[in-house]
Amino acid sequence: MNVTIYDVAKKAGVGIGTVSRVINNSPHLSIKTKLKVEKVIKELKYQPHAMAQSLARKKTNTVACIVPDFTGYFFVEMLCGIQRECSTLGYDLILYSVDEIEKKEMFLKRTLREKKVDGVLFLSLDISDKEADRFIQADFPIVLVDSFHPKLDSIMVENEEGAFLATDHLLQLGHRKVGVITGHLDSVPANVRLEGYKRALNHCKIQLNDQYISISSMNGDTEERSNHGFNKKAGYNAMMRLLDKNSDPPTAVFVSSDIQALGAINAVMDRGLKVPEDIAIVGFDDIELAAWVGLSTMRQPMAEMGSLAVSRLFEKIQQHHLPTMNKLFTPKLIVRESSGDRISN
Amino acid sequence: MNVTIYDVAKKAGVGIGTVSRVINNSPHLSIKTKLKVEKVIKELKYQPHAMAQSLARKKTNTVACIVPDFTGYFFVEMLCGIQRECSTLGYDLILYSVDEIEKKEMFLKRTLREKKVDGVLFLSLDISDKEADRFIQADFPIVLVDSFHPKLDSIMVENEEGAFLATDHLLQLGHRKVGVITGHLDSVPANVRLEGYKRALNHCKIQLNDQYISISSMNGDTEERSNHGFNKKAGYNAMMRLLDKNSDPPTAVFVSSDIQALGAINAVMDRGLKVPEDIAIVGFDDIELAAWVGLSTMRQPMAEMGSLAVSRLFEKIQQHHLPTMNKLFTPKLIVRESSGDRISN
DNA sequence: ATGAAAGCGCTAACAA
DNA sequence: TTGTTAGCGCTTTCAT
Numbered sequence: 107m108n109v110t111i112y113d114v115a116k117k118a119g120v121g122i123g124t125v126s127r128v129i130n131n132s133p134h135l136s137i138k139t140k141l142k143v144e145k146v147i148k149e150l151k152y153q154p155h156a157m158a159q160s161l162a163r164k165k166t167n168t169v170a171c172i173v174p175d176f177t178g179y180f181f182v183e184m185l186c187g188i189q190r191e192c193s194t195l196g197y198d199l200i201l202y203s204v205d206e207i208e209k210k211e212m213f214l215k216r217t218l219r220e221k222k223v224d225g226v227l228f229l230s231l232d233i234s235d236k237e238a239d240r241f242i243q244a245d246f247p248i249v250l251v252d253s254f255h256p257k258l259d260s261i262m263v264e265n266e267e268g269a270f271l272a273t274d275h276l277l278q279l280g281h282r283k284v285g286v287i288t289g290h291l292d293s294v295p296a297n298v299r300l301e302g303y304k305r306a307l308n309h310c311k312i313q314l315n316d317q318y319i320s321i322s323s324m325n326g327d328t329e330e331r332s333n334h335g336f337n338k339k340a341g342y343n344a345m346m347r348l349l350d351k352n353s354d355p356p357t358a359v360f361v362s363s364d365i366q367a368l369g370a371i372n373a374v375m376d377r378g379l380k381v382p383e384d385i386a387i388v389g390f391d392d393i394e395l396a397a398w399v400g401l402s403t404m405r406q407p408m409a410e411m412g413s414l415a416v417s418r419l420f421e422k423i424q425q426h427h428l429p430t431m432n433k434l435f436t437p438k439l440i441v442r443e444s445s446g447d448r449i450s451n
Numbered sequence: 452m453n454v455t456i457y458d459v460a461k462k463a464g465v466g467i468g469t470v471s472r473v474i475n476n477s478p479h480l481s482i483k484t485k486l487k488v489e490k491v492i493k494e495l496k497y498q499p500h501a502m503a504q505s506l507a508r509k510k511t512n513t514v515a516c517i518v519p520d521f522t523g524y525f526f527v528e529m530l531c532g533i534q535r536e537c538s539t540l541g542y543d544l545i546l547y548s549v550d551e552i553e554k555k556e557m558f559l560k561r562t563l564r565e566k567k568v569d570g571v572l573f574l575s576l577d578i579s580d581k582e583a584d585r586f587i588q589a590d591f592p593i594v595l596v597d598s599f600h601p602k603l604d605s606i607m608v609e610n611e612e613g614a615f616l617a618t619d620h621l622l623q624l625g626h627r628k629v630g631v632i633t634g635h636l637d638s639v640p641a642n643v644r645l646e647g648y649k650r651a652l653n654h655c656k657i658q659l660n661d662q663y664i665s666i667s668s669m670n671g672d673t674e675e676r677s678n679h680g681f682n683k684k685a686g687y688n689a690m691m692r693l694l695d696k697n698s699d700p701p702t703a704v705f706v707s708s709d710i711q712a713l714g715a716i717n718a719v720m721d722r723g724l725k726v727p728e729d730i731a732i733v734g735f736d737d738i739e740l741a742a743w744v745g746l747s748t749m750r751q752p753m754a755e756m757g758s759l760a761v762s763r764l765f766e767k768i769q770q771h772h773l774p775t776m777n778k779l780f781t782p783k784l785i786v787r788e789s790s791g792d793r794i795s796n
Numbered sequence: 797a798t799g800a801a802a803g804c805g806c807t808a809a810c811a812a
Numbered sequence: 813t814t815g816t817t818a819g820c821g822c823t824t825t826c827a828t
Binding site: 108151153154155156157158160161166168179182189190193198199200201202203205215216219220221222368394395398399 | 453496498499500501502503505506511513524527534535538543544545546547548550560561564565566567713739740743744
Binding site for chain 1: 804805806807808
């Protein structure tokens with residue numbers, strides 16, 4: 107079969123322990139044998155068997171990243187940061203995509219017990235107390251990104267403040283009829299961004315109008331329900347509802363994710379209206395597409411969040427029992443065409 | 452520590468062999484013991500240790516996917532198909548991103564010998580004869596996507612024909628001064644697409660003009676050189692050269708990837724010109740962004756190619772020594788605004 | 797049908 | 813400094 111540590115040991119005339127020490131850069135080695143063994147390793151093109159190493163070391167050098175439906179550009183950009191950091195830290199990255207919510211728990215359970223990875227990154231997925239406790243009890247490294255649990259490490263943006271700033275931007279432009287589109291309220295960010303919207307209106311002493319609040323439907327098809335309603339189709343339909351069910355529709359809408367905003371823009375155009383003249387729009391995330399379509403939005407440093415998540419996970423793998431950390435990034439308003447620079451009516 | 456097969460065996464009052472048989476659905480088992488063991492497994496929340504299984508079975512249930520710089524939307528869409536198919540086949544997906552070309556060989560070598568995965572997907576990366584031979588000799592499953600090697604399985608689109616059709620589309624619109632932008636010529640697709648362009652001109656009896664051929668510079672910075680010049684910056688600069696170095700610049704350009712086309716469009720705009728009025732553009736790939744910016748392009752069924760690659764890899768893992776397969780998809784012309792529906796000058 | 801035992805290829809503790 | 817050996821947790825003969 108394949109060349110093993112025994113082959114190397116035999117050919118080099120040493121014990122397998124010595125070969126192992128060479129592989130692992132053990133300090134206590136005579137330079138002479140070290141060189142000798144290294145030579146044989148080269149000759150035989152020996153490479154340690156990863157699985158055998160993992161089993162013996164109880165360490166896999168691999169981390170898992172669980173994402174909901176990784177079609178989303180939001181995740182792609184985050185994955186860039188994650189991938190890069192994994193690479194520099196010498197970790198392999200296993201990607202799990204959870205299309206059906208039911209699978210989420212299954213993934214978590216497997217990850218936890220199967221011992222295939224040293225740690226888990228959990229993107230934009232809510233974790234129940236029960237699940238969180240399992241990780242804590244097992245002392246298994248996990249860090250949440252764009253999600254939160256009091257007992258676990260997490261990295262996110264200030265969603266409430268971001269939503270506030272986005273809405274406020276619209277208000278500052280003179281809009282008084284400002285609507286909001288957000289994802290399913292069982293998603294923390296969707297919820298919190300809605301709160302930010304409300305606070306902004308409040309701050310300007312504008313009466314809240316329920317008709318101007320459009321939440322992604324949970325009754326749509328699989329596509330529309332995917333990703334807590336943070337998808338194009340949900341955005342489209344949410345905007346349609348805003349437009350059709352109001353005799354006096356909003357002149358501006360804060361959409362709580364860029365991807366929904368793209369759908370919303372399509373809806374506006376399909377109704378023969380214009381962005382920003384008829385409806386001004388501000389999104390959230392600043393995915394790459396946003397720049398292309400001129401979407402004003404709140405920028406999240408996605409790649410940075412991703413790489414921070416990995417390095418934090420790395421720390422936790424190295425030394426367990428760190429105090430739980432909750433890192434918050436502040437989103438930044440990026441003004442483009444979609445919000446308009448003045449109010450038109 | 453964790454609950455092992457021994458714990459289950461002891462509690463169930465059977466041998467570990469029996470537990471193993473239960474786990475693996477062995478046929479020769481009395482229904483009675485099977486039930487008994489399964490009950491204990493549930494009680495103890497036992498889950499087989501993935502690494503130990505891999506080691507014993509000589510099978511990891513994991514495949515690797517090596518991509519060049521996975522920032523690209525092209526890869527993202529392909530990865531969607533790959534991820535989905537892996538999921539249905541029960542495989543885990545390890546993602547390697549090769550930012551520096553030198554790393555490519557290292558990855559291949561490691562993958563091959565480390566035995567961490569059962570097979571490899573190789574996206575848009577050329578493989579040398581030497582490397583290919585290694586895989587063949589080791590009888591290690593590999594399939595290339597958007598790349599080709601005579602001795603290995605591969606999945607790609609008809610690049611030459613696609614480029615021909617794209618260029619021909621421009622020609623049909625009446626353009627006579629048609630340029631081309633392509634990636635580094637050491638990349639097979641870049642090369643072949645250039646050939647398609649030439650054939651189209653030939654077919655219309657149009658004299659080839661070297662000034663109208665703009666190949667991504669290999670002297671740029673890291674970003675511009677990344678991904679064989681199939682990136683935005685390279686496209687931008689290539690278009691700039693076309694515009695600035697010709698006293699009589701082309702009125703239409705076939706850009707051999709959408710991502711370059713986006714850069715090219717930016718360049719056109721930065722020169723105060725318009726697409727398609729001044730310069731008509733057709734891209735290649737049909738990444739999601741293309742629809743948003745109204746880019747005419749040749750559609751590659753990326754997700755489909757990805758999922759086919761995985762299922763083929765799966766076949767090869769199951770039964771080795773299959774005859775090498777080379778699947779070709781035909782790209783399809785998608786007409787949007789960027790090509791213009793008539794010539795303006 | 798089932799238990800015992802020999803690996804799978806490596807690491808790490810223990811001797812020497 | 814180095815060799816030996818006992819695991820790591822499982823699969824898979826080989827008996828029974």
